[in-house]
Amino acid sequence: MKLTTIYASLKKDLTFIESELEQTVNAHHPVLRDASNHLLKAGGKRIRPVFVLLSGKFGDYDLDKMKNVAVALELIHMASLVHDDVIDDAEMRRGAKTIKAQWDNRVAMYTGDYIFARALELVTELEDPEANSILSNAILEMCIGEIEQIKDQFNWNQNVRDYFRRIKRKTALLISISCELGAVAAGASKTEQRYLKQFGYYVGMAYQITDDILDYTGTERELGKPAGGDLLQGNITLPVLFAMKQSNYKSQIMSVFSEEKPVSQDEVNQVLSIVKSSGGIEFAREISDCYLQKAFHALEHLPSTSSRTSLKQIAEYIGKRKH
Amino acid sequence: MNNPMDYKHKQLNIVREKLHSRLAHSYLLRFIDIPVIDEERLYLFHEMLEQTSLEKERKQDTLLSIMLVQIALDTHERISLADVQNEDERKNRQLTVLAGDYFSSMYYHILSKWKDNELIRTLSGAIQEINESKMSFYHAEEQSVDYIFSNLKDIESILIRKVAEHFDLSEWKSFGTQYFYLNRLLFERKQELIQSGTNLLHKIAFTFLAVRESTLTTEQTAKARSILDSYVDHAKKDIDFLFQQYSDFHRWFHNRHEFYWGLNGVQEKKMAEEG
Numbered sequence: 114m115k116l117t118t119i120y121a122s123l124k125k126d127l128t129f130i131e132s133e134l135e136q137t138v139n140a141h142h143p144v145l146r147d148a149s150n151h152l153l154k155a156g157g158k159r160i161r162p163v164f165v166l167l168s169g170k171f172g173d174y175d176l177d178k179m180k181n182v183a184v185a186l187e188l189i190h191m192a193s194l195v196h197d198d199v200i201d202d203a204e205m206r207r208g209a210k211t212i213k214a215q216w217d218n219r220v221a222m223y224t225g226d227y228i229f230a231r232a233l234e235l236v237t238e239l240e241d242p243e244a245n246s247i248l249s250n251a252i253l254e255m256c257i258g259e260i261e262q263i264k265d266q267f268n269w270n271q272n273v274r275d276y277f278r279r280i281k282r283k284t285a286l287l288i289s290i291s292c293e294l295g296a297v298a299a300g301a302s303k304t305e306q307r308y309l310k311q312f313g314y315y316v317g318m319a320y321q322i323t324d325d326i327l328d329y330t331g332t333e334r335e336l337g338k339p340a341g342g343d344l345l346q347g348n349i350t351l352p353v354l355f356a357m358k359q360s361n362y363k364s365q366i367m368s369v370f371s372e373e374k375p376v377s378q379d380e381v382n383q384v385l386s387i388v389k390s391s392g393g394i395e396f397a398r399e400i401s402d403c404y405l406q407k408a409f410h411a412l413e414h415l416p417s418t419s420s421r422t423s424l425k426q427i428a429e430y431i432g433k434r435k436h
Numbered sequence: 437m438n439n440p441m442d443y444k445h446k447q448l449n450i451v452r453e454k455l456h457s458r459l460a461h462s463y464l465l466r467f468i469d470i471p472v473i474d475e476e477r478l479y480l481f482h483e484m485l486e487q488t489s490l491e492k493e494r495k496q497d498t499l500l501s502i503m504l505v506q507i508a509l510d511t512h513e514r515i516s517l518a519d520v521q522n523e524d525e526r527k528n529r530q531l532t533v534l535a536g537d538y539f540s541s542m543y544y545h546i547l548s549k550w551k552d553n554e555l556i557r558t559l560s561g562a563i564q565e566i567n568e569s570k571m572s573f574y575h576a577e578e579q580s581v582d583y584i585f586s587n588l589k590d591i592e593s594i595l596i597r598k599v600a601e602h603f604d605l606s607e608w609k610s611f612g613t614q615y616f617y618l619n620r621l622l623f624e625r626k627q628e629l630i631q632s633g634t635n636l637l638h639k640i641a642f643t644f645l646a647v648r649e650s651t652l653t654t655e656q657t658a659k660a661r662s663i664l665d666s667y668v669d670h671a672k673k674d675i676d677f678l679f680q681q682y683s684d685f686h687r688w689f690h691n692r693h694e695f696y697w698g699l700n701g702v703q704e705k706k707m708a709e710e711g
Binding site: 140141142144145164193196199200202217218219220222223224226227229230231233234242245246248249250252253255256257259263264324 | 461463464508509512516517520524527529531533534536537538540541542544545547548549550553554556557560561563564567568570571572574575587629
């Protein structure tokens with residue numbers, strides 16, 4: 114099933130959220146406005162707003178309240194992407210030039226800071242002070258996770274536990290709190306908040322593992338950037354960690370990365386083949402499926418509604434997506 | 437009776453220590469410069485918050501949060517446009533971006549603990565305005581010289597003005613604005629003595645003298661510098677007027693200012709240039 118089909122029941126509300134996103138980043142300065150809109154127009158799955166809205170359906174759904182959370186979380190995600198592109202020195206994102214490539218690093222820094230501040234301002238409009246507490250904890254953890262990711266680059270001694278902790282902070286937390294805050298904003302029961310938070314966490318883990326698999330299996334057209342980008346940056350993900358557990362594959366991989374010189378795209382392609390031969394992709398898929406099963410299990414504790422069905426369908430989509 | 441100066445030093449030290457412990461991320465500090473705590477801003481915000489009825493610990497955390505906002509902004513200002521040349525430079529850039537984000541997340545985290553939605557809103561609004569002003573300064577090619585200097589003043593003072601408004605301490609706005617604006621001008625002037633053709637001088641030359649070349653001639657540099665100096669003189673007169681209010685607070689800043697004024701070499705250089 115396509116994501117657009119799953120989103121159909123939310124189409125009207127998502128259109129509203131999209132226009133709110135545009136209005137929210139409508140800065141006075143033309144370059145700041147254009148740069149903010151540049152990323153917005155490049156699209157994206159809007160998975161965080163969708164999770165906010167669907168989770169809100171388990172409480173007293175009021176779009177005016179939900180919009181602040183939905184828009185804020187998407188903006189926080191966007192701001193982190195803008196800064197990530199400076200960190201990765203990336204030229205392309207979602208098939209379009211990055212802000213740092215279209216303008217420069219300074220514009221990217223100002224834009225990211227501006228968008229992040231807009232997001233926080235929106236969240237303060239929520240009456241429940243718990244919302245800020247949940248979000249601020251998550252953001253702090255996300256920042257620590259990003260620093261850990263740099264620290265772990267080309268660290269071949271890391272283990273699977275390091276990887277899981279990293280992707281939890283990098284991706285799963287924001288998706289988890291999208292579900293939780295959607296439920297909080299709608300005043301859903303504490304039990305529903307807890308299971309939605311769990312669901313988001315498991316889906317987030319599966320989402321990031323799938324993303325990491327796609328870096329090995331996707332084409333440049335599907336990904337909007339060359340395959341093997343993670344490896345080139347020194348980001349060691351689940352498929353390669355699995356391969357490294359086997360001594361014959363480990364020695365082949367280490368022979369590529371043992372030298373001081375930067376790794377070429379040809380060498381990266383060579384490692385991609387080694388990891389594929391090792392069964393690392395299948396292993397990562399199994400783990401991603403395990404997380405999805407846990408996500409489905411969390412959903413079983415929630416009332417059987419069309420929103421629960423949609424959440425399940427999105428989770429299934431995440432497990433099968435190609436980009 | 438306790439000495440008020442001892443109390444002040446003690447309070448400032450507590451916040452300084454809290455700040456240091458928040459900033460001291462061992463991995464970050466391996467690759468990036470230790471973030472600088474602006475002592476003058478710390479002192480100013482401390483004095484402002486002393487006028488509020490916040491209880492002691494909350495006052496400390498509020499001061500800590502405001503300083504973290506400034507430090508986060510200053511950290512991101514260090515991101516350069518140049519391509520990185522080696523692995524150390526790459527790491528430095530990556531971690532400078534992340535350090536700014538990390539410090540910024542901490543101000544939000546601290547104020548969320550106090551459930552201080554209003555101050556989060558004020559500070560996030562200030563950050564937006566500061567970034568608008570930074571962008572205006574950065575892309576000010578078609579603007580007037582006055583507009584360029586007005587942007588500089590905003591960049592240096594928006595946080596102070598917003599905090600003053602938030603706590604209903606409007607009387608602090610004028611002094612804070614003028615003092616940190618002049619500080620910035622003196623910094624720019626000092627930079628100009630160290631390296632020829634700074635970013636600001638180029639902006640002045642571009643705007644006022646319609647210079648389109650990337651290198652300024654000696655004559656163009658002198659003209660742009662004299663324009664900068666006229667703004668320095670004007671800002672100096674404004675702050676001298678405010679220094680006439682001889683409270684301990686003003687005396688503290690006056691002494692700092694005299695020290696910098698002597699250090700930056702503007703007077704000596706101007707006298708030499710004027711013969």
